[in-house]
Amino acid sequence: MYVSLSRLRVDASEAPRLVEAFRRRAHLVDDADGFVDLEVWQSDRDAGEIVMVSRWRDRDAFRAYMRSEEHRVSHDRIPADLDAAIRLDRLEHLHTYDVVAR
Amino acid sequence: MYVSLSRLRVDASEAPRLVEAFRRRAHLVDDADGFVDLEVWQSDRDAGEIVMVSRWRDRDAFRAYMRSEEHRVSHDRIPADLDAAIRLDRLEHLHTYDVVAR
Numbered sequence: 001m002y003v004s005l006s007r008l009r010v011d012a013s014e015a016p017r018l019v020e021a022f023r024r025r026a027h028l029v030d031d032a033d034g035f036v037d038l039e040v041w042q043s044d045r046d047a048g049e050i051v052m053v054s055r056w057r058d059r060d061a062f063r064a065y066m067r068s069e070e071h072r073v074s075h076d077r078i079p080a081d082l083d084a085a086i087r088l089d090r091l092e093h094l095h096t097y098d099v100v101a102r
Numbered sequence: 103m104y105v106s107l108s109r110l111r112v113d114a115s116e117a118p119r120l121v122e123a124f125r126r127r128a129h130l131v132d133d134a135d136g137f138v139d140l141e142v143w144q145s146d147r148d149a150g151e152i153v154m155v156s157r158w159r160d161r162d163a164f165r166a167y168m169r170s171e172e173h174r175v176s177h178d179r180i181p182a183d184l185d186a187a188i189r190l191d192r193l194e195h196l197h198t199y200d201v202v203a204r
Binding site: 002003005019022023025037038039040041042043044045050051059095096097098099100101102 | 104105107121124125127139140141142143144145146147152153161197198199200201202203204
């Protein structure tokens with residue numbers, strides 16, 4: 001199994017909007033080949049730190065989705081001002097992992 | 103649900119030993135009250151970056167386990183030289199999160 005982790009940073013005041021946007025996500029990814037699940041985490045010490053974690057069958061499934069129309073449409077649904085708030089404060093790029101033990 | 107994430111850094115040459123240690127873990131945590139699951143992730147770009155992620159019913163369950171004898175025993179099973187290799191190169195402390203969307 002393969003994991004993609006994106007750590008997003010926004011002002012704490014923007015965090016509720018970002019969390020709400022994730023809760024209303026279009027779920028287009030849910031039908032992607034090899035998709036396992038997705039969770040959104042919010043730091044309990046720093047409300048402006050939001051982590052999006054998705055799990056995939058393997059790296060190829062993740063990469064295929066990232067190149068897909070569904071991914072583009074999902075991203076385009078993010079309101080422009082919220083997207084800008086995320087981007088400007090983004091600290092880290094994407095991290096990817098293999099699940100090696102349980 | 104509550105998530106604990108620890109990012110460990112070791113020399114890439116030590117990574118296979120660390121992964122193997124996790125695969126042979128005692129599974130003492132599995133019976134802890136409120137424990138959901140545990141995964142170990144290895145970066146596919148940087149073999150020396152290992153992430154341990156555990157999920158819990160809530161923060162109190164996680165904190166109770168961290169104070170428990172089972173946690174102490176689990177940690178004491180790590181070979182001393184491997185533990186030292188982890189500690190010396192540790193970049194980040196523990197991160198904890200609430201699961202806020204799926």
